[in-house]
Amino acid sequence: MAQPTTQIERRGTEEQRAIRDSVRELCRDFPDTYWRKVDKDEEYPQAFVEALTRSGYLAALIPEEYGGAGMGITDASIILEEINRSGGNSGACHAQMYTMGVVLRHGSEEQKRRYLPGIARGELRLQAFAVTEPNAGSETTKIQTRAVRQGDRYIVNGQKIFISRVKHSDLMLLLARTTPYDEVREKTQGISVFVLDLRNVKGKLDVQPLDLMINHHTSTVFFEDVEIPAENLIGEEGRGFSYIIDGWNAERILIAAESVGDGRWFIDRAVSYGSERVVFDKPIGANQGIQFPIAQAYAHIEAADLMRFDAAAKFDRKEKCGAEANMAKLLASEAAWEAANICLTTYGGYGFARDYDVERKFRETRLLSIAPVSNNLVLAFLGNKVLGLPKSY
Numbered sequence: 110m111a112q113p114t115t116q117i118e119r120r121g122t123e124e125q126r127a128i129r130d131s132v133r134e135l136c137r138d139f140p141d142t143y144w145r146k147v148d149k150d151e152e153y154p155q156a157f158v159e160a161l162t163r164s165g166y167l168a169a170l171i172p173e174e175y176g177g178a179g180m181g182i183t184d185a186s187i188i189l190e191e192i193n194r195s196g197g198n199s200g201a202c203h204a205q206m207y208t209m210g211v212v213l214r215h216g217s218e219e220q221k222r223r224y225l226p227g228i229a230r231g232e233l234r235l236q237a238f239a240v241t242e243p244n245a246g247s248e249t250t251k252i253q254t255r256a257v258r259q260g261d262r263y264i265v266n267g268q269k270i271f272i273s274r275v276k277h278s279d280l281m282l283l284l285a286r287t288t289p290y291d292e293v294r295e296k297t298q299g300i301s302v303f304v305l306d307l308r309n310v311k312g313k314l315d316v317q318p319l320d321l322m323i324n325h326h327t328s329t330v331f332f333e334d335v336e337i338p339a340e341n342l343i344g345e346e347g348r349g350f351s352y353i354i355d356g357w358n359a360e361r362i363l364i365a366a367e368s369v370g371d372g373r374w375f376i377d378r379a380v381s382y383g384s385e386r387v388v389f390d391k392p393i394g395a396n397q398g399i400q401f402p403i404a405q406a407y408a409h410i411e412a413a414d415l416m417r418f419d420a421a422a423k424f425d426r427k428e429k430c431g432a433e434a435n436m437a438k439l440l441a442s443e444a445a446w447e448a449a450n451i452c453l454t455t456y457g458g459y460g461f462a463r464d465y466d467v468e469r470k471f472r473e474t475r476l477l478s479i480a481p482v483s484n485n486l487v488l489a490f491l492g493n494k495v496l497g498l499p500k501s502y
């Protein structure tokens with residue numbers, strides 16, 4: 110189905126518009142039928158991720174000195190937006206973009222040389238980021254997975270849940286407690302970040318795939334005496350929580366952009382179908398019960414997109430952007446969900462038929478309000494850190 114390109118969508122510099130066009134071109138090789146099959150068969154979109162890697166776009170944020178494209182967050186966000194806009198799902202690979210930021214900002218020069226050029230060349234995948242645990246979801250500081258130093262290695266025991274892409278990754282970024290919660294003065298202390306090489310695990314690593322609403326290759330991971338060489342500790346022991354917080358703004362901006370991409374996809378589909386489908390002798394899109402909610406969702410998506418570009422520009426200028434990044438993520442994921450709902454309403458019963466892709470995108474876009482961070486926690490951040498209201502978390 111043709112995708113109308115609005116003037117509004119051409120935000121960004123000339124170079125950024127060229128990135129948009131080029132990613133759009135790449136995505137044309139992966140039409141609805143590709144994503145539909147991958148979803149139905151619960152496959153990993155291997156061919157797509159390989160094409161994206163070959164194009165260099167997956168290494169967008171890796172600096173040129175380590176073999177990457179050295180792009181900014183605005184550029185990277187356009188890449189992910191276009192993937193979702195085309196009907197695809199960036200969730201298959203987006204984590205690599207923000208996960209490697211922890212290595213880039215806090216890793217030693219030796220670690221950067223060891224991992225980043227391989228990731229940029231597509232020989233290494235750093236797609237798994239293990240934070241969430243059954244007893245520590247939104248409350249990350251309550252993680253119980255322990256890494257205990259023994260000589261030149263750490264021994265890891267514990268359990269992670271909802272860890273995506275483990276089976277499609279060579280490396281995992283792992284958050285573990287090196288000092289137990291009740292032995293630290295500040296709850297954010299005593300947490301460390303490691304790179305775990307999944308190709309050569311010593312000890313027992315048990316990966317149990319979860320059966321979820323969407324095709325996300327997400328698993329529970331059990332660690333039993335898993336060994337990690339001490340040289341794979343990122344930065345200083347006990348400071349890992351601050352390292353991952355550093356990456357949150359980038360993550361939120363990228364998720365906002367994916368949401369904008371989804372939102373525009375839903376609007377396109379709703380407009381096309383609403384203009385074509387005739388009931389009671391007129392196109393259903395002429396009815397205000399259909400037309401106005403589409404127009405409303407469209408306005409919300411475009412407003413969220415402005416916030417996303419504002420947050421991204423501030424991030425690229427290295428200015429403070431916590432408020433903007435969180436608002437962009439909140440507004441864009443809500444607008445995408447609003448567009449998903451009106452798109453499904455517009456399609457009526459056909460919205461439930463797999464062949465129209467609306468139900469797939471509907472399921473996929475719902476995730477963006479919950480993961481990688483729930484919108485309630487985004488609101489809690491805005492309420493407390495931006496507005497100064499009492500803390501609830």
Ligand SMILES: Cc1cc2nc3c(=O)[nH]c(=O)nc-3n(C[C@H](O)[C@H](O)[C@H](O)COP(=O)(O)OP(=O)(O)OC[C@H]3O[C@@H](n4cnc5c(N)ncnc54)[C@H](O)[C@@H]3O)c2cc1C
Nearest residue numbers: 238239240241246247271272273325480481483485501502
């Ligand atoms: C498909 C999928 C993929 C994922 N991939 C990864 C991954 O790769 N790596 C990883 O580490 N994690 C991953 N996650 C986990 C995800 O980040 C968490 O599910 C999410 O952060 C919420 O944690 P939780 O599910 O434990 O919810 P909980 O923390 O149990 O919270 C439940 C609900 O209560 C709300 N709540 C909690 N406290 C407050 C409060 N103070 N005020 C208001 N509301 C509150 C939450 O916002 C949420 O809506 C994934 C999850 C899914 C579903």
